Amino acid sequence: MSSKADGGSKDLRELLQLTIPAKSEAVASVTDAVGETLTGLEVPEQKRLEICLAVQEALVNGVVHGCGNDPSKSVTCRLESDGDGRIIIVVTDPGPGFNLASVSDPKRGENLYADHGRGVYLIHQLMDKVQFERGGAEIRMWKY
Amino acid sequence: MDINVRKRSQVQVVQLRGQLRMGPAVDSLRQTMEEAVGAGDTRFVINLSEVPMIDSSGIGLLVKLLASTKQRGGNLKLLQPSKFAIQTLRLVGVLNLFEVYDAEDAAVESFS
Numbered sequence: 019m020s021s022k023a024d025g026g027s028k029d030l031r032e033l034l035q036l037t038i039p040a041k042s043e044a045v046a047s048v049t050d051a052v053g054e055t056l057t058g059l060e061v062p063e064q065k066r067l068e069i070c071l072a073v074q075e076a077l078v079n080g081v082v083h084g085c086g087n088d089p090s091k092s093v094t095c096r097l098e099s100d101g102d103g104r105i106i107i108v109v110t111d112p113g114p115g116f117n118l119a120s121v122s123d124p125k126r127g128e129n130l131y132a133d134h135g136r137g138v139y140l141i142h143q144l145m146d147k148v149q150f151e152r153g154g155a156e157i158r159m160w161k162y
Numbered sequence: 163m164d165i166n167v168r169k170r171s172q173v174q175v176v177q178l179r180g181q182l183r184m185g186p187a188v189d190s191l192r193q194t195m196e197e198a199v200g201a202g203d204t205r206f207v208i209n210l211s212e213v214p215m216i217d218s219s220g221i222g223l224l225v226k227l228l229a230s231t232k233q234r235g236g237n238l239k240l241l242q243p244s245k246f247a248i249q250t251l252r253l254v255g256v257l258n259l260f261e262v263y264d265a266e267d268a269a270v271e272s273f274s
Contacts, residue, residue, distance in 0.1 A: 043185040067215060067246045074217045078184050125255030131229045133222035136254045140218055143253045 030106060033059075034097040040085030040111070042078070048095050049074045055097060056105070068144040069105055069161050075137040076109035076157050084111025084155055105161040115153025163187035165194050173205045173270045174198055175241075179212040182220035191220075195227050204236025207269040211242035216250055225256055237261070241269050 034055050038044040052073050056066040073095060080093035091112055098106040122129055124136040142148050147160035163180035176194070180187060195206070208224070210216075216224070228238045239261040243251070251257040263269035 046181070046183060046185055046187075049181075049183070064246070071215055071217060071250065074183055074215075078217065078219065130256055130259065131225050133226045134218070136218035136221060140250070140253060 029100050030098040031100070032096065032098050035094065037092050037094045038077075038081075039089040040081045040087060040091045040093055041089040042081060042087070045074065045077045045081060048077055052095070052097055052107070059099070059103075061103075061105070065161060069107065072141045072144045072159055072161075073107055073109070075141050076107070076159065079137050079157070080109055080111035080113070083116060084113030086113075107159045107161075108156065109159075110152075110156045113155050115150070115155040118150060118154060163190055165190055167194065167198070170266075170270050171273070173207055173273050174203050175207045175209060175266065175270065177209040177212075181215045181217075182210075182213050182223075183215065183217040184219035188219045188223050192223055195223075199227075199230060199234070204231045204234040205273050206231060206236070206238040207241050207263070207266065208238060209241040209266070210244065210247055213247060214244055216247050218254070221251065221254060221256060225259060228259060237273070239263060239269050239272065241266055 034051060036048050036051060038048055049070050053066060053070045056069060077093055077095060081087060085091035085093060094110045096108045100106070121138050122135060124132065124139050129135060141157070141159060145159040146162045149158040150156070151158060163178060163182065163186065166177040168175045178191065182188065182191065224238070231238045241263050243262060248257060261272065263272065
């Protein structure tokens with residue numbers, strides 16, 4: 019088992035678990051519920067916004083890429099905390115995952131005006147630790 | 163998301179209220195802007211003062227609209243983005259693509 023110092027799974031408390039149909043209009047309800055839970059925990063606004071945006075991006079990834087916008091499929095988000103106030107979010111979809119190496123740098127010139135391709139990059143920038151499991155169909159994110 | 167559009171001196175001032183993110187918010191703004199561009203408008207000021215968060219879908223829409231208006235000889239400028247919106251736009255490298263203003267008058271007059 020990994021240690022708390024590693025951002026591992028020791029002494030975690032589940033705060034929220036929600037499952038939504040894979041359609042874009044359902045995503046906001048989960049992001050808002052995460053935000054309300056964090057507000058209740060008195061998480062500072064900046065940290066709360068960063069977590070909520072990362073959750074939003076992970077959910078959108080799950081809906082669009084993991085489920086192909088098929089509302090008969092579903093995406094699950096679990097929010098946990100350890101005793102030291104660290105937040106852990108796990109977003110899971112039923113898809114085959116994706117090749118991380120295929121994610122391009124959105125800051126490269128030819129990508130700047132693209133209308134997509136920034137989600138995974140943003141997650142990495144906003145969170146302290148990010149792990150992809152099951153080939154990318156499950157994303158684990160830590161905020162310290 | 164609430165969207166209110168006013169015209170000032172041949173400039174469309176688009177006031178947004180709420181999160182600009184995938185789903186109804188981005189869809190509504192896309193439709194509003196496509197209708198305006200279709201009607202011949204190419205000068206836009208997007209007021210982001212009441213938009214606490216913009217996700218990657220919202221960013222993608224804003225940069226597409228920026229490119230579209232510039233191709234037509236116009237521009238799309240941002241007014242009073244929140245600290246977090248600025249941080250987000252900077253993180254993905256697109257903040258410098260936009261002209262950003264603190265005051266509506268200055269944003270509108272910049273088109274003159």
